[in-house]
Amino acid sequence: MLEYQAILEEIEKEIKPYLGEGRVASYIPELARVEPNIFAMSVMCIDGRSFHVGAYEKRFSIQSISKLFTLTMAMRLVDEALWKRIGKEPSGSAFNSLVQLEYENGIPRNPFINAGALVITDVILSQLQDAQQSVLEFIRTLANKDDINFDFSVAKSEAQTGFRNHAMANFLKSFNNLNHDPARVLNAYFHHCSIAMNTQELAKAGLFLAHKGIQPWIDMPILSARQTKRINALMLTCGTYDSVGDFAYRVGLPAKSGVGGGILATLPGKFSVCVWSPRLNDKGNSYAGTKALELFTTKTKLSIF
Ligand code: GLU
Numbered sequence: 001m002l003e004y005q006a007i008l009e010e011i012e013k014e015i016k017p018y019l020g021e022g023r024v025a026s027y028i029p030e031l032a033r034v035e036p037n038i039f040a041m042s043v044m045c046i047d048g049r050s051f052h053v054g055a056y057e058k059r060f061s062i063q064s065i066s067k068l069f070t071l072t073m074a075m076r077l078v079d080e081a082l083w084k085r086i087g088k089e090p091s092g093s094a095f096n097s098l099v100q101l102e103y104e105n106g107i108p109r110n111p112f113i114n115a116g117a118l119v120i121t122d123v124i125l126s127q128l129q130d131a132q133q134s135v136l137e138f139i140r141t142l143a144n145k146d147d148i149n150f151d152f153s154v155a156k157s158e159a160q161t162g163f164r165n166h167a168m169a170n171f172l173k174s175f176n177n178l179n180h181d182p183a184r185v186l187n188a189y190f191h192h193c194s195i196a197m198n199t200q201e202l203a204k205a206g207l208f209l210a211h212k213g214i215q216p217w218i219d220m221p222i223l224s225a226r227q228t229k230r231i232n233a234l235m236l237t238c239g240t241y242d243s244v245g246d247f248a249y250r251v252g253l254p255a256k257s258g259v260g261g262g263i264l265a266t267l268p269g270k271f272s273v274c275v276w277s278p279r280l281n282d283k284g285n286s287y288a289g290t291k292a293l294e295l296f297t298t299k300t301k302l303s304i305f
Contacts (some may be wrong), residue, residue, distance in 0.1 A: 033285030106175020252303030
């Protein structure tokens with residue numbers, strides 16, 4: 001049997017020289033308050049075993065990793081109808097780009113760029129009337145932790161400074177691709193991004209993606225096997241910003257990253273793995289986190305390829 005714990009401890013040592021590389025996201029001022037050189041990594045196997053190193057109990061801002069959970073909710077609610085309003089191709093541009101949205105008539109390239117996530121939030125609002133609390137409750141259920149919460153200071157900080165997201169929501173509305181008031185959609189979206197979790201909780205919450213849609217320990221079907229395949233495919237092709245090719249080349253796992261420095265990845269049939277280190281590379285992925293995942297798939301010889 002693979003010695004996951006020993007491998008994680010090796011990675012924790014080998015990663016140390018990289019912890020000072022890259023920069024913490026500061027365009028949301030509250031995010032810049034994080035301790036920059038911290039590292040955590042958690043592996044959850046579908047057979048119930050789990051392994052951790054570093055600051056795996058310390059919560060951080062999940063930011064765009066929330067897009068994984070909002071997409072899951074939207075697929076549960078409307079399934080394939082989603083794709084009338086959102087594409088499923090890599091964008092080849094920045095996660096907050098407006099240009100592409102203009103010449104593609106307000107249809108976001110995929111659900112993992114900001115424009116796509118705003119449309120997803122709008123879909124959840126149409127179905128449930130409350131896109132803020134319902135997403136939080138869903139994540140609490142998936143992670144089996146009732147005290148997971150929004151970080152209201154991060155949500156407020158982004159609401160005050162996220163001018164590009166404000167522009168994007170209004171832009172989507174001008175193309176009739178939002179049914180609700182842009183301010184209402186943005187408020188829910190900023191709260192989703194502000195949710196604070198640790199690597200242990202995120203790996204647990206995402207485990208159904210490695211188990212054909214069933215959350216193993218509660219035996220609860222979250223998605224069908226077909227839907228789970230689709231989300232993993234989108235993670236592989238669109239989940240790590242505009243360096244998704246390089247990430248797949250180096251790591252070889254479907255993954256979703258966030259500007260808080262977290263990355264949640266899966267190996268279907270085996271495990272979920274979450275890593276956190278706040279300094280980002282120039283494409284917005286955790287610098288040390290990407291390196292740690294690369295070391296992990298190299299050392300374990302496990303990847304989807
Ligand atoms: N709340 C962030 C934004 O919309 C999320 C960015 C990210 O993690 O990719 O800019």
